[in-house]
Amino acid sequence: MADAHAAGQTILVVGGGISGLTTAVEAAETGYNVLLVEKDPHLGGRVAQHNKYFPKLCSPTCGLEINYQRIKNNPRIRYLTLAEVEEISGSEGNYTVRIRKNPRFVTEACTGCGDCSAVCTTEVPDPFNFGMNQVKAIRNNHAMAFPSWYYMDPEFAKTEAAKTVAKSCPVGAIQPDMEATIIEEQVAAVVWATGWKPYDAEKIRPYGFGQYANVTTNMRFERLANVYGPTSGKIVRPSDGKEAKKVAFIQCAGSRDHNYLPFCSRVCCLASMKQAAYVRDQYPDSEVTIFYIDLRAMDRYEAFLQKTRDDAGISWMKSKPARIEEDANGNPVVIGENTLTGERYALPFDLVVLATGMEPHSAVDAKVPFAGASQDDYGFVTGGVLAAGCAAMPTDVASSVQSATAMAMKAIHAAVKRG
Amino acid sequence: MTYDLTFAKDVYQKAEMGHWIKMCMQCGVCAGSCPLRAHWQHSPRQLFQMVRAGKRDEVLKSSDMWMCTSCYNCIVRCPRELPITHIIHGLARYAETQGAADPKQPTRRFAVDVFWKNITATGRVGEAMLTMRLYFQDGIGAGIQRGLEMRDSALGMLKTRRLNPIPFRGKIKGYDGFTKMLAKAAELEQKLENKA
Ligand SMILES: Cc1cc2nc3c(=O)[nH]c(=O)nc-3n(C[C@H](O)[C@H](O)[C@H](O)COP(=O)(O)OP(=O)(O)OC[C@H]3O[C@@H](n4cnc5c(N)ncnc54)[C@H](O)[C@@H]3O)c2cc1C
Ligand code: SF4
Ligand code: SF4
Ligand code: SF4
Ligand code: SF4
Numbered sequence: 001m002a003d004a005h006a007a008g009q010t011i012l013v014v015g016g017g018i019s020g021l022t023t024a025v026e027a028a029e030t031g032y033n034v035l036l037v038e039k040d041p042h043l044g045g046r047v048a049q050h051n052k053y054f055p056k057l058c059s060p061t062c063g064l065e066i067n068y069q070r071i072k073n074n075p076r077i078r079y080l081t082l083a084e085v086e087e088i089s090g091s092e093g094n095y096t097v098r099i100r101k102n103p104r105f106v107t108e109a110c111t112g113c114g115d116c117s118a119v120c121t122t123e124v125p126d127p128f129n130f131g132m133n134q135v136k137a138i139r140n141n142h143a144m145a146f147p148s149w150y151y152m153d154p155e156f157a158k159t160e161a162a163k164t165v166a167k168s169c170p171v172g173a174i175q176p177d178m179e180a181t182i183i184e185e186q187v188a189a190v191v192w193a194t195g196w197k198p199y200d201a202e203k204i205r206p207y208g209f210g211q212y213a214n215v216t217t218n219m220r221f222e223r224l225a226n227v228y229g230p231t232s233g234k235i236v237r238p239s240d241g242k243e244a245k246k247v248a249f250i251q252c253a254g255s256r257d258h259n260y261l262p263f264c265s266r267v268c269c270l271a272s273m274k275q276a277a278y279v280r281d282q283y284p285d286s287e288v289t290i291f292y293i294d295l296r297a298m299d300r301y302e303a304f305l306q307k308t309r310d311d312a313g314i315s316w317m318k319s320k321p322a323r324i325e326e327d328a329n330g331n332p333v334v335i336g337e338n339t340l341t342g343e344r345y346a347l348p349f350d351l352v353v354l355a356t357g358m359e360p361h362s363a364v365d366a367k368v369p370f371a372g373a374s375q376d377d378y379g380f381v382t383g384g385v386l387a388a389g390c391a392a393m394p395t396d397v398a399s400s401v402q403s404a405t406a407m408a409m410k411a412i413h414a415a416v417k418r419g
Numbered sequence: 420m421t422y423d424l425t426f427a428k429d430v431y432q433k434a435e436m437g438h439w440i441k442m443c444m445q446c447g448v449c450a451g452s453c454p455l456r457a458h459w460q461h462s463p464r465q466l467f468q469m470v471r472a473g474k475r476d477e478v479l480k481s482s483d484m485w486m487c488t489s490c491y492n493c494i495v496r497c498p499r500e501l502p503i504t505h506i507i508h509g510l511a512r513y514a515e516t517q518g519a520a521d522p523k524q525p526t527r528r529f530a531v532d533v534f535w536k537n538i539t540a541t542g543r544v545g546e547a548m549l550t551m552r553l554y555f556q557d558g559i560g561a562g563i564q565r566g567l568e569m570r571d572s573a574l575g576m577l578k579t580r581r582l583n584p585i586p587f588r589g590k591i592k593g594y595d596g597f598t599k600m601l602a603k604a605a606e607l608e609q610k611l612e613n614k615a
Contacts, residue, residue, distance in 0.1 A: 206496060256444075257498035293446045322451025322496065336451030342465055344456060 009188035009415035010035055011408075012097055014085050015361075017045020018397055019389025020193035021067040022404035023411065028076040030408070032415055035185060036071075036079040037099055039366075041151040042141055043068070043079065045195050047397060049128065049219065051226040051233075054274040054396075055304035061144050063397075068146040080183075081147065088190060088370035088385070093418035095187050103178035105138075105152035105162075110173040112140065112148040119168040122156055126230070129223045132238070133230035138165055138174070142228040152176065188418045189411035190385040192373075193404065194366040196358035196394065199261050204254045206323035207354055213239035214332050215324060215352045218249075218271050225278040235282050237351050239330045244351035245283045248334055249276065250321055251292040253354035263378055265357030265394040269296045272355045273308040280313050288314045289347070291321055291334065317345070324352060358394045366391075386410050423473040430470050433611050435509035439501045443467045449493035449503050459483045463493060463503050466510065479519035484511040485526040516612065529553055539601065542591030546582050 011027050013020045016038030028034045042048065043064075050060045071077050082102040090096050117136045125131035128141045137156035140148060150173075156162055157176045166174035198219045201209035209215045214237050216224070223229040224236075237244050249272040254260035269292065276288040297305040308314055321336035331348040338345055362368060363379020373384030381387035388407040389400035430437040443464065450462030461469065461483050469478050484507045493503040511527070514520040520527050533552045538544050550573075555562030566573075576582040591597065 252446075252498075258500045259496070259498065293444060318447075319451070320446035320448050320498070322448050337447040337456075337462055337464065339445055339447040339450075339464065342450075342462065344451065 009033065009418055010185065011189045011191065011411045011415060012037065012085070012095070012185070012187040013191045013193060015045065015193035015195055015366075015389075015391065016040070016043035016079065016081070017193060017195045017389065017400075018047045018063070018067075019195065019391070019400045019404040020045070020191070021064075021071070022401050023191045023193060023388050023408045024077055024079075025067060025070040025074065026405050026408035027411055028074045029070070030412060032076065032412055034077045035187065036077060037083045037085055038079065038081050039084050041081055041104065041149075042145040042147065043071075043081070044146065046219075048141070048145070049222055051222045051229075051278065052274060054270045055301055057274065057277060060397075064146070065144070071146075079147075082151070083183075084366075086182075086369060088368070088373075091372065092414050093188050095190055097185050097187055097190070099183045099185065101181045101183060103154070103157070103180055104149065105154075105157045105174060105176055105178050106150045107173045107175060108147075108149060109171050110149040110169075111171060112150065113170065114150075115170060116150060116165050116168050116174060120161070120165045122159070122161055124153055124156070129230050130217075130220050132220065132223065137162075149173075189414035190370070191388050191404075191407045191411050192362065192366075192368055192381050192385050192391045193388040193407075194361040194391050196360055196390040197364070199254045199356045199359045201254065201354050201356050203260060204354070204356075207250070207253060207321075207352075208324045208326070208332070209354055212324065212326045212330075212332050213237070214244075214326075214330060214350065215354065217253075217354045217356050218268060218275060219356070221275055221278075221353045225275070225282075235279060235351075237330075242350065243283060244279070245286040246348075246350045247276075247279050247286065247288050248332075248347070248349040248352045249288070249290045249355055250334070250352060251290065251295075251355045252320060253356050255355075255357035256293070261357050261359060261378070263357075263394065264296060266296060266298075267394065267396050268355040268357055270301055270304065270396070272353070273297070273304060275353065276308060276311075276314050280311060284313075286313060289317055289349070290314065291317045291319055291336070293318070293320050319345075358390055360391060360394075362391055423475045426473045426475040426478075427471050430510070430513065432614050434506075434513035436502050436505045437470075437509055437513070439506055440467045440470050442499050442501055444499055446498060448496050448498060449501075452492040452496050454490060454492060455486050455488060459486055463507060466507070470510075476519070478510065479514040479517055480521055481514075482521060482524045484508070484514070485520075485524050485530075487511075516608065525556075528556060532556075539598075541587055541589070542594045542597045543587060545587040547584055547586050550582075 010033040013024045013036045016036055024034045024036045047060045053060050080101055082104055084100050085097055086100050087098040088095055116138045120136045120138050122137040123134040124137050126133050126135040138150055138152045140150050162176040166176055201217045227233040235244050256264050279286045279288050318339050319336045321334045323335050325333045327333050327348055332352040333346050333348045335346045360379045362381050368385055374382045376382050380393055381391050386407045388404040447464055450464045487507045489504050491504055537549045554565040
């Protein structure tokens with residue numbers, strides 16, 4: 001039977017976000033071996049950073065949890081964290097890949113007891129929360145993180161203090177002298193699922209992100225509203241910790257704009273509607289204004305848009321603002337033209353959230369290291385290897401999962417042909 | 420309300436850079452960026468929409484496009500890379516060639532009656548004469564008053580040699596070539612105008 005042969009083949013999945021996780025479990029549960037390579041210390045990707053999911057406003061952790069369980073229970077899946085693919089050669093059915101596994105400085109014996117973190121006195125800006133708070137130099141990202149093993153910052157590992165911290169581990173899991181290893185594998189198919197990163201808002205000069213404390217971005221806002229975030233979920237202004245009750249969302253900040261990202265990211269309109277609900281739920285007397293060119297809430301998401309429209313505490317301004325200034329009280333003032341009336345406005349807010357778009361990792365730091373691969377002008381992967389989720393196009397979780405399942409099918413096809 | 424559906428087509432084909440108006444997505448960034456907006460009746464965005472809606476008279480008779488200072492604020496921010504400044508000047512020129520521009524619009528009067536005559540006569544701008552003609556545009560009384568108001572600036576410019584008090588006489592070197600260039604430009608413009 002072809003199956004018996006093919007099942008011996010391995011499928012490489014690069015990127016452990018919701019797309020990569022989906023491709024991995026779908027292919028493995030069909031009987032194929034999967035090697036999942038993730039560059040971060042934990043799996044989950046951007047979804048692990050979201051506070052709630054639109055349109056149901058449920059917690060994203062439950063969806064991830066199910067996938068983690070499926071991975072734990074499936075011996076066909078091997079996963080590597082803190083790892084990156086350096087080179088791919090060969091062709092479909094017969095690739096050779098070289099993977100670099102960076103040191104975690106903590107072994108898989110770690111029980112997640114947290115003793116080391118308690119002892120460690122060195123703190124660093126928390127990348128998981130976009131540097132909005134400090135965390136210990138040895139830690140895990142949050143209680144639900146998978147794998148739950150702690151990890152140590154490479155810079156800290158070089159210090160004397162790291163050795164002291166290592167002694168605190170009851171199971172001897174900490175190894176500050178751990179080194180990177182190189183792994184070579186033969187695989188039948190490669191699925192690229194490296195997802196996206198938030199577009200760098202500092203590039204949008206007229207909006208003053210990085211210059212004005214109370215101008216933030218949508219991904220930072222996800223963390224700000226989250227219980228594991230820098231304020232334990234309290235929505236406050238970064239400048240003075242005051243409750244942020246008058247909040248503006250600026251759509252297409254750095255998107256659909258030839259000066260920045262020319263394409264539409266498809267999810268940021270819905271993300272702002274969801275985030276408007278965070279504000280409205282936390283403060284019943286809050287006022288939210290959404291500045292937009294036009295709203296993208298396709299097919300089944302229309303109902304979510306309607307629900308947002310029904311909330312009298314949310315108002316809409318059809319306008320892409322020209323710029324943001326700061327007044328004497330540290331309030332960001334949004335300036336532009338109301339395109340429905342032609343009037344100019346200059347409106348102060350407690351907090352302004354820039355709805356920035358998604359830049360594919362494959363455009364910047366995860367280009368496909370394979371001569372046969374092709375990417376479009378924006379960096380999305382178009383051929384040479386299979387591409388799932390936001391590595392292929394900007395999209396929401398439901399469509400990412402669909403595309404990831406489709407790529408599992410295609411990968412299996414390649415493995416069967418080979419077998 | 421009457422819509423002139425041929426107007427947009429005319430602008431796309433005959434006004435310089437006019438075809439770019441098709442690309443406008445009506446976001447409003449130009450309007451919010453224009454430092455002169457308070458003095459315009461319609462923002463660039465509105466003008467572009469009026470072109471598309473066929474409002475021939477409102478657009479061509481408007482004083483708006485004569486007020487652009489070419490600061491380029493709008494151009495650098497337009498998400499769709501419309502050359503807004505140049506479109507605005509193209510609309511002004513188109514209004515002029517159509518004989519629709521308001522003859523009393525001050526910037527138009529300066530551009531067409533003063534500046535153009537001044538530069539084409541000799542091939543270069545005669546600053547002293549240009550200033551005189553501008554100041555005395557509205558009569559002798561108004562001219563003297565403006566002259567007095569601007570006296571300090573004028574003296575400052577004289578001192579730093581930014582203003583040449585001696586009127587430029589004669590013609591620039593290669594004046595023939597200069598007039599040929601202008602004739603060629605006029606010919607091209609006429610060709611555009613004759614295009615169906
Ligand atoms: C503000 C905001 C809010 C959103 N809210 C929602 C929502 O409520 N509901 C919804 O459906 N969608 C939402 N989305 C969209 C959602 O985030 C994406 O659909 C989803 O993240 C796509 O998953 P992915 O696995 O394709 O990519 P990612 O989540 O980006 O995962 C990619 C993974 O690949 C890893 N990786 C990157 N480079 C490499 C490399 N070189 N080697 C190995 N691994 C690598 C990354 O570390 C990451 O773990 C939102 C988007 C934004 C911007
Ligand atoms: S590394 Fe050791 S001390 Fe730290 S959490 Fe893991 S088991 Fe506990
Ligand atoms: S989804 Fe909305 S905010 Fe995001 S780029 Fe598209 S239109 Fe703009
Ligand atoms: S900024 Fe550009 S796209 Fe936006 S309204 Fe002005 S001309 Fe149109
Ligand atoms: S170039 Fe003209 S239209 Fe553009 S912002 Fe400046 S004055 Fe306004």
